[in-house]
Amino acid sequence: MPKEPVAVVGIGQTRHTAARRDVSLAGLVREAARRALDDAELTWADVDAVVIGKAPDFFEGVMMPELYLADALGAVGKPLLRVHTAGSVGGSTALVAANLVAARVRRTVLTVAFEKQSESNAMWGLSLPVPFQQPLLAGAGGFFAPHVRAYMRRSGAPAAIGSLVAYKDRRNALKNPYAHLHEHDITLEKVQASPMLWDPIRYSETCPSSDGACAMVLTDRAGAARAPRPPAWVHGGAMRSEPTLFAGKDCVSPRAGKDCAADVYRQAGVTDPRRQIDAVEMYVPFSWYEPMWLENLGFAAEGEGWKLTEAGVTELDGDLPVNMSGGVLSTNPIGASGMIRFAEAALQVRGQAGEHQVPGARTALGHAYGGGSQFFSMWLVGTEPPAT
């Protein structure tokens, strides 16, 4: 029996910000969920199952918070599943929800991801000393900066590429009312003059720490036929994992990322991603990850990704827009960040991205990664239902 096609018919997110002191955890997730249901013109009663994801429970100090959130998410009497796959979790959560529909186990699924980082300090929360483990040093930046330097050395990319990415993403965020950072006075010079945090990563090339939630309503063919607005159809989705550190690991372009993209493209019948995909929303927590992922995902040959960035190809009005929403560089509630990428891809092909809409986008890739560049989740969505 072929899989049931999966459609995104509702998308909601909070206005991401440094600290949502006006809402509880329950209030935060419910706000995003409510908006997704409103977008789909559905009620809580229409939801068959809830799949929720977030990054480490230590961030809010609540163990398995889905138990406490069951009521707020309308999950009483329903199946409630909690996913945790590090930074890729928002994407993985959406894929687990999509599988429920694809397998015809559920018909309409609400999927939610969140992080309320103002409840703690994420950087140090990630840096607990663990005996016999390589220390993460001062947060994720300390872990990833050497990999960025390795990329620069390998590709010969000019030192300014990172600042170009940050300048673009922060300007894209000005067009997205839900983005956390709205730096109206941003200039390239300001990015380049910002303090060096983890050489070569500067302050303005780093993601913020945000409070936020994102939610989507996924449904089957019959549900999509009743949807009030155009759905986004899932054409491919995959997860891949590899160990954190091992001899022979390519930290710059991990094989798990390549394999994950290849799986998604195979499912969707994509043979030339650069030509066949209209917009890409990828997980770029540090500016340099844009050229690095462009190569890892097959949009550029090895060592050539930075040239797309430099030439303006990834600008909102470029040939291959990347991170139209402003990306993780402008908004980062960690557990939700992957789902925000997936949701932005869906918004684009639904034609509902507002000021940051890519005109005529028909196929878009959503991408997330996590851990030590080891967990990957991606989906490809399109305006047309998949051929069955």
Place this chain on the structure above:
Amino acid sequence: MTGDRAPEPGDVAVVACAQTAHRRRTDDLSEVEMLMPVLHEVLESTGLTTADIGFTCSGSSDYLAGRPFSFTMALDGVGAWPPIAESHVEMDGAWALYEAWVKILAGEADTALVYAYGTSSSGSVRDVLTRQLDPYYVAPLWPDAVALAALQAQALLDAGHADEPALAAVAARSRQAALGNPHAQLRGARPQGEYLVRPLRTGDCPPIGDGAVAVVLAAGDRARDLCERPAWIRGMDHRAEAHSLGVRDLTDSPSTRLAAEHAGAFERPVDTAELHAPFTSQEVVLRRALRLDDSVDVNPSGGALAANPVMATGLVRVADAAARVHRGDSRRALAHATSGPCLQQNLVAVLEGDARA
């Protein structure tokens, strides 16, 4: 996502299981070291390697490990190279099994490795579990897991559904049964002991311990190739209840009953039930919710009262039920897993041997 052929519902089976000998503490082992022998054993029994497995899914909790992203360490034990299709739930491993089962039903894999582990000994687990509670109104009061279970037990006694001798009988029967289970931590009779939190005595409560469990799932003919007598998952479902104890009837478990209905548990009687009931009183609640009479062999493994590696205990129930089907000791078994305070969330799976057996 098209083109892949999905199996019929009911055509996915547990084909192999392995678990540790659950122990009071494992100070001498890291979680990876505890898990690795179990992963090797379950793969060896099927002749599969990590690279042959279509999907891998695990369940564990950072709060037991005391570190963020603790599951990434366990991945080293799996040997995720070349990269694997893999996911993780911050829940009992039974829900990882559910995610893997759905993956196979979607036609995206024909085999899956599911594992779970927990080191309850690292801290005071009854206090650690208070961090699961409503963080604004309940968790600040630190009502511990035994105290909440005692509240439920008292409600049960007040309703006349059980008395203390009946609870003691559950404890005695479970630990007697565990004599036949080489993995169990408490094997054989134990005194009921003093009240821990009235009306629960030491004997009514689970042992604290560490352990790991792994199972392999396979679809259709693949399952028949890998296992002489596959334990077919005829149905599986899970349901949540409200979090606040004040709005629930603690003497009943409507979410268990609902999950059982959707899993098809009531269509025909089961001969065996592995119930995830860490406290004697919770077995009484679950038996009533599932309408299990004395003809059903309940927790022949000894259940959670004989070994309770938190985050793995639910998946151990599935593994123990499946193992009985594999051995031909059960034709139709029910496996149950729970999560949250006082049975807030419950999963039910129905496992069957082939009709010809």
